[in-house]
Amino acid sequence: MSESASAPRASSSKRLEPLRNIDAGPLNIAYYEAGPAGPAVMLMHGFPYDIHSYVDVAPILAAQGCRVLVPYLRGYGPTRFREEATPRSGEQAAMGADMMALMNALGIQRAVFAGYDWGGRAACVGAALWPERCIGLVCVNSYLIQDIARAMVPARPDREVPLWYQYYFQLERGRAGLTSSANWRHSLQYRCRRSRWTGTAMASARQPTAAGARRNLRVPASIAWCRAPDIICRRKSPRPLPLASWT
Numbered sequence: 001m002s003e004s005a006s007a008p009r010a011s012s013s014k015r016l017e018p019l020r021n022i023d024a025g026p027l028n029i030a031y032y033e034a035g036p037a038g039p040a041v042m043l044m045h046g047f048p049y050d051i052h053s054y055v056d057v058a059p060i061l062a063a064q065g066c067r068v069l070v071p072y073l074r075g076y077g078p079t080r081f082r083e084e085a086t087p088r089s090g091e092q093a094a095m096g097a098d099m100m101a102l103m104n105a106l107g108i109q110r111a112v113f114a115g116y117d118w119g120g121r122a123a124c125v126g127a128a129l130w131p132e133r134c135i136g137l138v139c140v141n142s143y144l145i146q147d148i149a150r151a152m153v154p155a156r157p158d159r160e161v162p163l164w165y166q167y168y169f170q171l172e173r174g175r176a177g178l179t180s181s182a183n184w185r186h187s188l189q190y191r192c193r194r195s196r197w198t199g200t201a202m203a204s205a206r207q208p209t210a211a212g213a214r215r216n217l218r219v220p221a222s223i224a225w226c227r228a229p230d231i232i233c234r235r236k237s238p239r240p241l242p243l244a245s246w247t
Contacts, residue, residue: 016051016058016070019078025101026086030078031071035062039135040108042099042126043070046117050076053116069106073118074098092146096125103133116140 016032023029032051041061043054051070058068072079073095074088081088099122103111112135113123121144127134128145154160168174 014052014055016055021078022102022105023082024105025098026082027074027098027101028080028082029071029098029102029105031069031102032058033070034058034068035066038065038067040067040069040103040111042103042111042113042115042123043068044099044113044115044119044122045070045073045076046115046119049117066112067108069102069108069111071099071102073122092121092125093129095119095122096129098122099126100130100133109133110135112136112138114138117144120144121146 019030019032021028021030043051043057043061045051045053051072054070058070061068074081075090095118099113103109110133113126114137115121115123116139120139120141123137123139124143124145127137165174169178
């Protein structure tokens with residue numbers, strides 16, 4: 001029995017371009033679009049990566065007749081808050097609402113929601129709150145909606161250790177590190193993931209990540225994401241704190 005040829009893999013230097021921009025809710029969202037006017041697929045990236053996580057996936061889906069949308073999430077790349085006074089919230093509900101606002105702005109009624117990390121949470125929130133808009137849900141990290149009421153309950157030690165950077169970002173020292181340089185952010189990303197990366201996986205991941213670190217990671221929303229569970233638990237309120245001073 002002969003082995004079937006593997007799907008062609010895009011070069012790690014390939015860019016998802018050109019980008020488009022559209023006003024959607026509180027954001028002006030930068031996104032990449034490919035494919036015909038077929039079934040829509042929302043591909044949502046996670047921290048600390050960017051849209052180039054889908055550099056291989058997007059053309060495959062487009063070739064199958066899907067309309068593929070790959071947006072930069074709030075806090076990333078050319079996506080911007082439309083108003084200076086808007087809180088730079090990283091709460092999970094905001095991520096889901098951003099995805100729905102983009103769909104509304106583009107006139108997309110229903111879509112497949114797919115993502116990982118931040119993007120996976122956005123996809124899960126969208127599917128939970130707007131099920132009539134969701135054709136299907138693909139979440140790489142499993143179901144990701146956080147149980148806010150249990151956010152301060154510790155997990156097993158082996159599950160706590162990989163989250164060290166979330167505790168680090170609770171401190172102003174963590175903010176200073178994240179702000180210091182692109183090389184610092186790239187090193188952080190590499191050290192978080194290196195135990196699970198080997199060989200070609202590392203080689204293909206590092207180039208777009210390094211480029212993304214230079215251009216795409218916005219510190220206020222990233223810090224807000226990590227601090228939001230603690231803020232909400234202490235305030236016992238779902239309302240975001242005014243984070244304008246974090247810009």
